[in-house]
Amino acid sequence: MPVPETDHISYQRSFYIEGGNFNYAGIVSTSIKSILKQMDFPGDVVRKCAIVCYESEINVVSYARKGVVNLTINPDTVQIEVIDEGPGIPNIDQAMQQGYSTANQKIREMGFGAGMGLYNIKSYSDAFIISSELGKGTRLLMTINIKK
Amino acid sequence: MNLATIVQELSLEVRCASENLKNNVTGGYTGDLLSEVMANSHEGNIWITRQVHQNIVAVASLKDHAGIILINSCEPTQDTLAKASQEKIPIMVSNLPAFELTGKIYNLLEKKD
Ligand SMILES: Nc1ncnc2c1ncn2[C@@H]1O[C@H](COP(=O)(O)OP(=O)(O)O)[C@@H](O)[C@H]1O
Numbered sequence: 704m705p706v707p708e709t710d711h712i713s714y715q716r717s718f719y720i721e722g723g724n725f726n727y728a729g730i731v732s733t734s735i736k737s738i739l740k741q742m743d744f745p746g747d748v749v750r751k752c753a754i755v756c757y758e759s760e761i762n763v764v765s766y767a768r769k770g771v772v773n774l775t776i777n778p779d780t781v782q783i784e785v786i787d788e789g790p791g792i793p794n795i796d797q798a799m800q801q802g803y804s805t806a807n808q809k810i811r812e813m814g815f816g817a818g819m820g821l822y823n824i825k826s827y828s829d830a831f832i833i834s835s836e837l838g839k840g841t842r843l844l845m846t847i848n849i850k851k
Numbered sequence: 852m853n854l855a856t857i858v859q860e861l862s863l864e865v866r867c868a869s870e871n872l873k874n875n876v877t878g879g880y881t882g883d884l885l886s887e888v889m890a891n892s893h894e895g896n897i898w899i900t901r902q903v904h905q906n907i908v909a910v911a912s913l914k915d916h917a918g919i920i921l922i923n924s925c926e927p928t929q930d931t932l933a934k935a936s937q938e939k940i941p942i943m944v945s946n947l948p949a950f951e952l953t954g955k956i957y958n959l960l961e962k963k964d
């Protein structure tokens with residue numbers, strides 16, 4: 704019997720992030736990195752995913768109430784979508800600038816809040832989409848190409 | 852050069868994951884801003900920092916660092932030690948400040964590579 708041709712998703716998984724809890728910050732990124740490593744993705748794909756995922760995860764922990772990370776592995780791309788419920792970002796252009804941060808003292812003392820997160824997410828993604836609604840939350844979509 | 856040699860040459864105190872001192876060290880990165888370390892450090896690097904809280908373990912693990920050295924006799928927190936032992940990331944303590952420690956490690960790596 705002929706199998707219908709679809710550009711089907713090969714792998715999909717979601718992860719929960721708790722806002723404000725730095726004890727588990729990074730755990731989602733660590734899980735995603737080990738999944739990608741187990742699947743034998745090239746080192747630079749794993750590295751890029753680790754950076755963009757970690758920075759997004761830390762932002763949810765730092766600024767939002769809760770969030771979810773959807774990892775989708777397609778034949779040619781890895782997509783990482785991060786959606787949170789939180790205050791949203793009033794001025795996205797400003798937030799994207801290197802060095803801009805509203806992080807509080809407690810966050811800065813831990814070495815976060817350098818204002819490099821969103822900028823680095825954009826530079827290490829092959830495609831990057833950000834949208835935000837004040838009082839509702841923020842959505843990031845990062846695409847990393849898998850070069851064959 | 853492996854970590855064990857650096858530990859010995861610089862009299863570092865190993866706080867956890869001593870079973871991984873055979874890790875090869877490809878270079879180093881010095882910094883306390885986690886975003887900067889995430890973006891600029893490399894696999895196999897030794898990370899030199901004064902941050903002692905548990906979030907350093909995730910960074911070192913995500914970047915496949917050879918290990919972490921805390922400067923100025925800073926001690927890791929209990930949470931940090933527990934996590935680092937679990938992730939098998941060696942944490943070492945030096946009594947030197949960042950500038951001197953970085954310089955010494957840089958020279959060691961240049962000399963023996
Ligand atoms: N998920 C988010 N929800 C609300 N605000 C955010 C979120 N992500 C980023 N921001 C805002 O954008 C700023 C810049 O973010 P980023 O570039 O990651 O730097 P940093 O987190 O170091 O401040 C933050 O300080 C914060 O004001």
Ligand SMILES: [Mg+2]
Pocket residue numbers: 758761762816818819820821
């Ligand atoms: Mg950030």
